[in-house]
Amino acid sequence: MHTPPSAFHSVFLASANLLNLALPGRVFYPNQDAYGAEEYQRKIAWLGQQMARLNADVLLTQEVWDEAALREAVAASGRRYAVVQAPGAEQGAQGTPRLGLVSRWPVQRLQSLADFDPADHLPVPELGLVKRFERPVLLAELQGPQGQGLTVLAAHLKSKRPKFLIDAQGQALEDRDDPAIVARAMLRSLMIRAAEACALRRFVVTLSQGRRHPLVLVGDLNDGPQAVTTQLIAATAEVAYDKGAADTALFNAWDLQTEPALRRDMAYSHVHQGWPEMLDQIWVSEEFKAGSRFAVGDVKRVEVFNDHLHEGRDRTRSDHGFVRALLRWKI
Template identity: 35%
Template sequence: MQQELRFATFNVCNLALPGVKYYDDQPPYSPDEYETKIRWIAQQLDRLDADVIGLQEIFSQVAIKDVLARTRLYRDAHHVGVDPDPAAEKLTPSVALISRLPIAEGAGVIGKLPHQLAITLPGVPHPVTDFTRPILHAEIIVSPSLSIDTYVCHLKSKLPDYRNDGSRSLPDPAGLAMLRSLIRRGTDALGLRYLLAEQTHATHRPIVVMGDFNDVADAISTQMVMGLEKYPQEDQEFVNDRLFESYRIQSRRDPLRDVGYTHIHEGNFETIDHILVSAAFNPALPEAIGEVLDVRYLNDHMIFQEPQASDHGIVLVRIGLYDTDISDLPLA
């Protein structure tokens, strides 16, 4: 009997504890606002009913525990994540992962760029050596014979990166600020690609990457993460490094009902939150052990724009496993 796994990615939009200032231009949540927000998030998690969920824009892991306590389906779920570094030059949110399946030891976040990457930004004296936001990695135990390396990411946004470096004397200071953000997003993507390639070569386990990529699937940064270089077909080792956007390889896609988007910016409907999978879940490849059945976008809340709701849609992916029986595996 074919078994099913459900992965979801959810940018919850600034989950912070009440009374704690998380951005200079944003007032902290009151106790009532906080309660309304965590209950809304809890409702979305129960609605998803996913086995593994990646979360972005997390300022407090304690707040996630408060969310889980208000769910029906995740009160005993495993939870991985760390708070942002309070000593950082600029406070930025972190990521987290919730799983009803067991998680192997060693799960955690990666803050430093691998392979001593050091990228210089225009007008900035010190090179970038860290991810904009840490990458979370966890080995999800699906069955005694199957584990999936799961990554949660949140790449640099398109928000212009202004600096006090004299750039305002230039004809278009916004252009330079936007270039910095573009380079940072590309740096995040390259660092993540290095991590994924290393993991593939070391373990050969299936991989799922989910998160807020802050750009569409065809963007260079997203394609860098997927490893979409045109490798020679005979070089199978490198071909197997590739990841695939789950939306494009799903077996039950209905083009007449294509209403997927996860973000609205200046009237543009975009999909910038993605779930990528390795060759193990691409049925077109001989090494597939399962397939992406379908991809669903939960985005109605974006239209109503309630204050507690996120400004991102939620992506849910259903994966069917061909031969692996997970029915006897103890869940959280």
């Protein structure tokens, strides 16, 4: 029986926070023990299983300290990929972990973006000017097997963890048991994340304004979809007042799913002190918004792989759920 061709070309695109993926014996944070050989192998095996389950065509990862470890995890998945890279972690990342790209699609351009535009520098109390991302943003220009072009921005923004002052040796300069000091340290974190969001917004505008080229933002934004910092990047609300704003707006892939039977009322990718949050997200440009006159396709469905969040804390697993979207281009 002849099967008619699909009316779409598609790609599975996913985001995964790998929770400090580092080689065994390598100290990544001064206050955390390095992985032993056996613990490392368990982490690689678990990540390989999850990557096999995701089976994404394009996977953006966070918290990669060593590109070699990312390559081992991908190999353990048994899935075949043309590209496995983590810019800045080729010889081991220093200071903060990096983002990685695992792709079956050819990469036309892969760039690590660390510095803000000078207009986005922001003074933060006791820290001075914030001028760069703590974890550089990853920019990838990809081309699909049918010639589809896709630009991807991958980000891992500053966490909500309080930003306490420390000296050059890493020793505390503040009383961390003082509630007022804790509040000020949380303010610093919020301001850093907001500055990063504003700088990321500039990238979104530059890459999307007037181009009519599909753009996707993927990653751990460390805030929910409706948070001020997230909306600084997406500017979705502006579309309600100005339809032309859709040119540079981003839309939450979760809200755009065209397969309603698979959509749930709630999704979460992280649980902190018993509170579920959707920190890991996929945002798309107007070109994937079904019904838009500029649409080249749609978001078929979005899935969150989070069962492991309830299996107990173990650093060989991730403390984040993984998010996967099925994006489609019209033929």
